[in-house]
Amino acid sequence: MAHGTHEHHIIPLKTYWTVFAALIFLTVVTVAAAQIDFGALNALVAFGIASVKASLVLGIFMHLKYDNMMNRVIIGSGVFFLLLFWFFSIIDIVTRIPQNSTL
Amino acid sequence: MSTVKSSSTGHHHAHHYESADHEYQSSKQGVWLFLCTEILMFGGLFVGYAIFHHLFPETFKVGSKFTDVRYGATNTVVLLASSLSMALGIYYNQIRDKNKAVMALLFTLLCGVIFMVIKYLEYSHKIHLGLMPGDWYRGNAEELAQYVGGLEIPKNLPLYFSFYFMMTGLHGIHVLVGMGLITWVTIRTARGEFGPEYYTPVEGVGLFWHLVDLVWIYLFPLLYLVS
């Protein structure tokens, strides 16, 4: 069995604070972007910014950037199978013969 | 299961592991697998949201008008700050600074409390307007139309509040569980049970708390900023 070193990687304080600043900045950007109409891209913009924030949290706060490959694979497969779930459900919804909704 | 005291670190690790690091890496992998299940569980709600938002964009647009971006944004900042302090709690344990670690963890806990108080204010506002999920919806269409500046109130507006309460409710339960776990590791930190060679529980609870933050990062634009 392969083991990592006994010294765990310690991320410097400055990095944590920088990431926090970036996250706050991106939150402001999210709110600001919501005031602008990008048309069909609205959801994509909001989701894109959220994903940048998420990867900062995952990479630095959750130490994934310095972690072993397996933990990245685990979280990646969670996201992948979620997308799969979404994908196959939505292709059913969008390819159904349109019904006249009473709503 | 017995424990073995390793001469170099002074920390106990379970007998079926070879070393403290072996145990640390295994435990952390277990936590990541658990987070993976959390993602898929919340994911079910996100998939539902994506589908119904696609089918009824107006319902979601009008529904989101009843949420207050100021509350949502404040809570986002609160949770981000708590994530930072959680990471710092681990950092100070890694460099064996017990007092600062306890301070950081207590601050995290405080953020959790603030988050729940704001959530409580939001919930009581919605319940006051009768904006409850599904059958419990008591909204008066005319009154509500005034509230959102004369927009037409969609017939299935309760569906939006079903999503709102299911998503924030499940998230809120996670915040409460996380607060309980943080209390536990704070006490253990204060007792001096952790140090650079052993801080696995703080790391695990930290990962869980960050995940709660991650979910909120997505919930915020979905529920408060739907255009």
Place this chain on the structure above:
Amino acid sequence: MATATAHHENSNYLNHEKGLWSWLTTLDHKRIGLLYFITVALFFLVGGIFALLIRTELYSVGETIMTAEQYARVMTYHGAVMVFLVIIPGIPAFLGNFFLPIQIGAKDVAFPRLNLLSWYCLLLGAGIALTSLFFGGADTGWTFYTPYSIKHSPAVICMALGVFVAGFSSILTGLNFVVTTHKLRAPGMTMNRIPLFVWALYSTAIIQVLATPVLGITVLLLAAENIFGIGFFDPALGGDPVLFQHFFWFYSHPAVYIMILPAFGVISELITTFARKTIFGYTAIAYSSLAIAAVSFFVWGHHMFVSGQSEFAGIVFSFLTMLVGVPTAIKLFNWMATLYKGSINLSAPMLYALGFMFLFTIGGVTGIFLATIATDVHFHDTYFVVAHFHYVMVGGTLMSIMGGIFYWFPKMFGRLCNDAWARVSFVFIFVGFNVTFFPQFVLGSLGMPRRYFDYLPEFQHLNRISTIGSYLIGIGFIVGLITIIHGLLKGEKSGPNPWGGKTLEWTTASPPPHENFLTTPVVTAGPYEYR
């Protein structure tokens, strides 16, 4: 690390600690495995009684022993108990818990406390689900299809919350197995040397971790739908009942492989040991388990061809479903190649393995009929489907549980079962099974719908044959149970390796000592080095 406790000559996991309390608080994976054995066996008895009640009702046209309302409930509890409380925990949590750590040379699973917790989750979940009986019982079928299941029924709420809690049991077992397989292998036990049973359990564990959470949210939504009427699945609010089926089958189709993959693993062990021959195509069998686990997530829509799913989605799912046949056939062909020119020993475990191959092949091939949209439209919701999945679940999983029990019995208890009586149980189960379910293929293709307590008079002959077959299965399991109890009490003492197995569990004492091995084994070769 040296084992600190001094091992007495006769010290083993059974007498390491004494008393009921030591069992209820045990962290030993072997004891937890046995706790699961007892629990699952009891639930199997309950589910089996429901099954016999169903068949007895169907013995004759019209009301035989129960009303239509009672029948719907009996059918629901038969399905729910058998699926959630018997077949899903059956092999992984019982045989897997016991043998996965031993087969990879570990002292325990990675998280012994979570392992014990998982057992309590199963009990608690079962308890919550059974409280539904105080509310008149659920009659929705184990699939809880909406909109019928969202009529504010307290019984459905209890069932849903019970399934939610029991789901944690499955998740914790899976999580434990993944980390154990990754991190606790003995020195020299590379991933290319782990036994095929471990590969199968590992693949299963991945599905348990990835799919069960979606079941969790599905049943939570179902409960919320009954309590609040949230409307996700309710057309009155623009919700979509078919969406429930997407949610449900995203878990429940992969769950079919949670049920069958461990069975494949058991069969791989049995075939190679009783053919006394190195397994043919180790790598192919190992990776086909992973392939099945992966493909299982792409195919759930084949349960929904006639439920209002779009035609396009149906075509996509139909095509993808055919892919499952490939890794499954790889396994079957490799087992056959292993048998070829082997010195085959027809002891009871091997009979069960051969029975499995026969029955599973029929179950698998009829699956192709159902995966094809054109034929599925005819077969859907008929007894053809019932026969198909019983051939897979009972003919597959239960046969291999029985084979696995008789194979590992000497290791678990240090005693031998009477092989002749074990074979008798096989004959009854195998013959009874075919007598029960083969006529159902015919009934289904003639158009007899499933789930009803009555049928047209012309179906009576075949139904009578089917019912008589079910009694034969019942006798077979009773004979098997008596054989096991007799083996426990009076069985001949067994040495460490009665079958000449090559995997690590056969190198330690029978029953194994508290921490499995007196010294940590060092592995220098693959798992099945016969010749």
